[in-house]
Amino acid sequence: PGTTGAGACAPPAGHTLLPLLSLALGISGGLFAIGYAASHYGDLPPRVPLHFGFSGAADAWTDRSFGSVFLLPLSTLVSAVLCGGLAVLVANAKRALRDDDGTSLEAQERFRASVARYLAIITLLITAAMVTGSVSGTDVALGRSARLHPLFPILLVAQIVFVIGGAIFLALRRGQGGSRLERRTDSAPLTDGLADNRLWRLGLFYVNRDDPSILVEHRFGLGYTVNLGNWKGILVLATVLILPLGILLLCLLTL
Numbered sequence: 001p002g003t004t005g006a007g008a009c010a011p012p013a014g015h016t017l018l019p020l021l022s023l024a025l026g027i028s029g030g031l032f033a034i035g036y037a038a039s040h041y042g043d044l045p046p047r048v049p050l051h052f053g054f055s056g057a058a059d060a061w062t063d064r065s066f067g068s069v070f071l072l073p074l075s076t077l078v079s080a081v082l083c084g085g086l087a088v089l090v091a092n093a094k095r096a097l098r099d100d101d102g103t104s105l106e107a108q109e110r111f112r113a114s115v116a117r118y119l120a121i122i123t124l125l126i127t128a129a130m131v132t133g134s135v136s137g138t139d140v141a142l143g144r145s146a147r148l149h150p151l152f153p154i155l156l157v158a159q160i161v162f163v164i165g166g167a168i169f170l171a172l173r174r175g176q177g178g179s180r181l182e183r184r185t186d187s188a189p190l191t192d193g194l195a196d197n198r199l200w201r202l203g204l205f206y207v208n209r210d211d212p213s214i215l216v217e218h219r220f221g222l223g224y225t226v227n228l229g230n231w232k233g234i235l236v237l238a239t240v241l242i243l244p245l246g247i248l249l250l251c252l253l254t255l
Contacts, residue, residue: 015113019087022120022127026080029127033073033134040138041069048141056147058140067251072137074247076130080123082240087119089236093224094213107178114174115223118166125162129155167222176222201228 049058095108136149
C-alpha cells in the first residue's frame, strides 16, 4: 500500500474497541463514585477521613465539606476521562511510515494498537482502584467499616506493576513507532513530514498547521505527543492540564 498520507487512515475496528470500552467503564465508575458519595453525604459525621495509612485505617481526619468528600470521586471521573480519552486518541493517532514494502505499516499498526491497549488497561486499573477507595472510604466515614477494602492495595500494586512492566515491554519488544518490528527499513525515508526538522520546535514540540492529526509520535522517547499546530491538539493539551488542576483547586477551596 502507499504510505503518503497513510497516517490519517482509520485504524482497524478492533484497535479502538478496548480503548472505547475503558473510557465508557471509566466514566461509569467515576459517576458511580460521585453518586455514592452524594447519596450518603447527609449521613456522614461532622468529621470524615482525610488520609489512610498502609493498614487501610484512617490516620487523619478533617471537617466534612464538599472538598473532603468529593475530591476522590471527582478525581476518579477526571482520571478516567483523561486516560481513557488518551487511549482512544492513540488508537487513531498518526503513524510515521517509511516508504517501503509495507513493513512499516504493519509495525506501526501493532505499535499503535499496543500503546492504545496499554493505556486502556491502565484506565481500567485506575478506575477500579479509585472507585474501590472512594466507596470504601465513604463506608469508613459512615462507621460501616474500620478500614479500606482489602482489594484497594491489591489494585494499586497491580497498577504500578502493569505501568512499569508495560512500558518496559513496549520499549524492548515494540520500540518507538514499532521500530523493533521493522526489518531492513532503516535507510527508508519517513513520510508524512514527521522527520522534517522544520516541524519540530526545540526538537520536542511538533507544530504543523497543515497536519490534521491531533497526536503524532514522539521524536524522542516512547509514545505520542500533541500536534501544537492543530487547535484540537491544543484543546486536548489544555484539558489535560486545566481539568485536574481545576478539580483540585475547587476541592481545596471547599475543604
